[in-house]
Amino acid sequence: MTAVDTRPGRVEVHGVHKSFGAHEVLHGVDLVVEPGSVTVILGPSGSGKSTLLRSINHLETVDRGYVALDGELVGYRRRGDVLHELKERDLLRQRTRFGFVFQSFNLFPHLTALENVVEAPVSAQGRNRREVEAEARELLARVGLADKAGAHPRQLSGGQQQRVAIARALAMKPAVLLFDEPTSALDPELVGEVLSVITDLARTGTTMIVVTHEIGFARQAADRIVFMDSGRVVEQGTPAQVLDDPQHERTKAFLAKVL
């Protein structure tokens, strides 16, 4: 890996702590994601994977530590030695650099597939609606749903909904795509169609961070695998290192259960 990568999408997470009430979910997480790489976060339920992902685009504010995208702090502005919390408007603008795909899709049910994809580029980025619509149709075609542009989410299967959600995230042309268990809410036979779309994306060189339980997908698509347990990064490395030759006891125990 070269020392300086000028592509956008470098994510740095440093010493991130996060508590919900008295319960600390993240105990100082450090993570660096290189531009254009695919990072898969594995770990048992409750290990803090989703919270970490949501902290990266500031859906959760962290208690300690910081997150940066391409050297720019997420959620704060630095003036001298002081960090100022960003105004909501600036925060929303910063969020457009991240695409987020939810476990439960969270499509807007009263809007059609096309309107779901078009909404944010027009209202958040102020782009021309006609132009965005043309792009949105291309994106829907790319996820295999060219003929579903006029359908409402409830008229689509779970797999189709998640693919619309991916198109919606892509429409913002984000520097980083975050996937929060994108296939966990799907029937087994629909998982494949979503994973294949994500795998295709992985090949295009978009920076991606994927929280998932799909070990096969991790092995195939990931550049790095990060294993988390009880709010800490326990182990990380290439798929071969982590999946085939885990060093930590917790990793071994987890893999023994899921493989």
Add this chain to the structure above:
Amino acid sequence: MTLLDNRPATASHPYEGLRVVKARHPGRWAATAVVAVLLAMVANSLITNPRWEWGVVWAYLGEVSIVEGVWMTIKLTLITAVLGFALGTVLALMRLSQSPLLRAVSWGYTWVFRSVPLILQLLLWYNLAYLYQTLDVGIPFGPSFASFETLSLIDKFGAAILGLGLHQAAYSAEIVRAGILSVDQGQHEAAASLGIPRRRQSTRIVLPQAMRTIVPTAVNEVIGLFKGTSIVYVLALGELFYTVSVIYGRTQRVLPMLVVAAIWYVVLTTVVTVIQFYVERYYARGAVRTLPPTPLQRLRGNLTAGLARVRPTSGSTSDRDPVTR
């Protein structure tokens, strides 16, 4: 399972061609008969009892002063509903705000205006001039730019609008709040993660979905308002009920006049109910896979289904599928 052997389906099955006798429901028949007799009795008494004085009812139904009263009732209801829901939405947003003061004020408002009887509030507003002779527009605790006589600003109509509107706002606030809370948290998160501006999140994402919960209750409130406006007769404001009471005070034809008012209230409520159907249908887009049919579509569907039953397609009973789409 020796009954069902492996003969091909086309061969005559042992159950093929048997006659089906529908289950009988004697209880249902008896109840229907009783209700039919009761209905006939009601109709008979309405027609034959001369004290209903249908001639008087008919004569007054379209009378100018009555129509003016109806118009006043409509005006009061519409203005109050708009004012109530506008203020109610503000109160609901305050209640959901992060600021403890805004939350407390919203809560306090709802508490006070729901606690004091409407009739009392109306009289209070009407007598506001006793408390404050003039109302000033200016800088708080500073100079005033303009001053108005309270009496000229808040007349009967003004007091009625204020009283009904502010009272309605307290109820509307809760309805709007319930609507906003009914929208899945994931929708807020999705909107935020896409960077959609705050205002747009409310108007485009949250409120349209909240409307599904809000509309049925809100229409209930509007219907309640139509009838509730009759309470402003205490201010001697010429809406439907006051007009009617003035007329029967003069003519002593109490019952026919009450029937006139009742008929108009039913008409108004019916119109609102029809509007409700279409508004609900509009906001159901996306929430249901197929929209419910409009009455016209349903009528057409029933007609075709009825025709199909009259002229059954030549074939066995199994072809007569009663399910219509």
